Every structure is written in structure tokens, then in C-alpha cells.
Amino acid sequence: MIRVKICGINDEPGLDAALDGGADWVGLVFFRRSPRFLEPARAALLARRAAGRAAVVGLMVSPADQEIRDLVEACPLDAIQLYGRDDLPSGAIGEGRPVWHAVPVAAPEDLPESTPADTLVVEPRPARTATRPGGNGTPMDWSLLRHWKAPVPWLLAGGLTAENVAGAIRLSGATAVDVSSGVESAPGMKDPERIHAFIRAARAAVPGS
Numbered sequence: 001m002i003r004v005k006i007c008g009i010n011d012e013p014g015l016d017a018a019l020d021g022g023a024d025w026v027g028l029v030f031f032r033r034s035p036r037f038l039e040p041a042r043a044a045l046l047a048r049r050a051a052g053r054a055a056v057v058g059l060m061v062s063p064a065d066q067e068i069r070d071l072v073e074a075c076p077l078d079a080i081q082l083y084g085r086d087d088l089p090s091g092a093i094g095e096g097r098p099v100w101h102a103v104p105v106a107a108p109e110d111l112p113e114s115t116p117a118d119t120l121v122v123e124p125r126p127a128r129t130a131t132r133p134g135g136n137g138t139p140m141d142w143s144l145l146r147h148w149k150a151p152v153p154w155l156l157a158g159g160l161t162a163e164n165v166a167g168a169i170r171l172s173g174a175t176a177v178d179v180s181s182g183v184e185s186a187p188g189m190k191d192p193e194r195i196h197a198f199i200r201a202a203r204a205a206v207p208g209s
């Protein structure tokens with residue numbers, strides 16, 4: 001069974017494509033320097049539209065605890081996906097919501113054996129010149145993950161597309177995948193056709209999904 005997250009949703013057509021396609025999670029980005037950035041009030045409209053159909057994950061980069069509290073008050077989120085925050089404390093930081101931690105990976109040593117997070121999002125380590133820690137559309141060496149004993153459930157992210165997701169699943173052993181750039185026609189422009197194609201390809205990679 002493959003689970004799918006469509007991240008960086010920022011309009012209704014993209015959201016509806018993810019929901020109609022049967023995505024398990026949709027992601028909303030609260031990082032100002034991202035082309036997918038949403039103000040919390042706008043995000044709340046999308047989150048309410050998704051309610052009961054897919055879980056909504058809010059993505060933040062190095063937020064202070066108070067920023068997380070403010071966001072979950074303004075926008076109904078089911079989980080928080082954090083970048084940075086290597087001081088991640090156990091429990092409470094997500095105001096009761098599951099915390100997903102993004103792990104940048106360039107070598108097998110980067111794969112954690114333990115974590116206080118509820119879920120890990122495994123992504124390629126961004127280039128030094130990257131302007132954001134994720135959402136860059138670059139893939140990693142998926143075979144690095146093949147023998148990893150993950151301490152909690154995890155998603156594979158980074159540079160996935162409808163064309164490469166089956167191979168990524170096969171090589172990495174992932175049971176959940178996360179995509180943003182690969183279902184866009186331009187940075188920040190979600191493409192409903194590509195969203196449908198991605199979900200179909202991910203599900204087809206594992207019979208019965």
C-alpha cells in the first residue's frame with residue numbers, strides 16, 4: 001500500500017485534483033521565500049475544503065514554538081512538518097498534532113536511528129546555493145534507503161515525478177511518497193493533470209494500493 005502526499009497546494013484546482021485523485025495528505029507551505037507560500041487565512045480556506053478527505057500538513061521552516069502555536073490556531077492542520085528545529089523536543093511542540101521532521105540526506109550516516117518525531121520526511125540534502133531547504137525538485141540516491149531501519153513511519157520526498165516514482169519506490173522501499181515540484185507546470189503552479197498522473201503512477205507501483 002503506497003500513501004501519497006501532494007505538497008505545496010496553493011489553489012482550489014490543485015487541491016481538488018489531489019482530493020479527487022485520492023491523496024492521503026495535502027501539504028500547505030508557510031515559508032515566505034517559497035513560491036508556494038500561503039498566508040494562514042488563505043490556507044485555512046483550503047484546509048477546510050480538504051477536511052474529511054485528506055489530512056492537512058502544515059510545513060514550516062525553523063519556526064519558534066510561538067509561531068507554531070499561532071499557526072495551528074489560525075489554520076486547521078492535522079500535522080506539522082518541520083525543517084530545521086534539530087532541537088525537536090518530544091511531544092507538545094505541535095500543540096497535540098503529530099510532528100513530521102524533514103531529514104536532509106546525502107549519505108547513509110544521515111539516516112537517523114531514533115527520533116522524537118512521529119514521522120520522518122526523507123529528502124536530499126539541498127545544495128549550498130539553494131534558497132529553501134526543500135521543494136527544489138532534486139532527487140536523491142534512493143538506494144541509500146534500501147536497508148535503513150526507520151524508527152518511525154517515513155515518506156520519501158525530493159524530485160519525484162509520475163515518471164520516476166515507481167523506480168524510487170522500488171529502490172528505496174518507501175511506502176509513502178511526497179511531491180511538490182514534480183506536479184507543477186512552473187514553480188508554485190500546481191498542474192491538476194500532473195497531480196492525477198503522479199497519484200496513479202505511485203499507486204500502480206505497488207499492486208493493491
Ligand SMILES: O=C(O)c1ccccc1N[C@@H]1O[C@H](COP(=O)(O)O)[C@@H](O)[C@H]1O
Pocket residue numbers: 007008027029031034035036059061083121123132133134135136137138157158159160178179180181182
Ligand atoms: O515547497 C517548498 O517551497 C518548500 C519550502 C521549504 C521547505 C520545503 C519545501 N517543500 C517540500 O520539499 C519536499 C520535496 O519537494 P519537491 O518535490 O522536490 O519539490 C516536499 O515535502 C515539499 O513539500
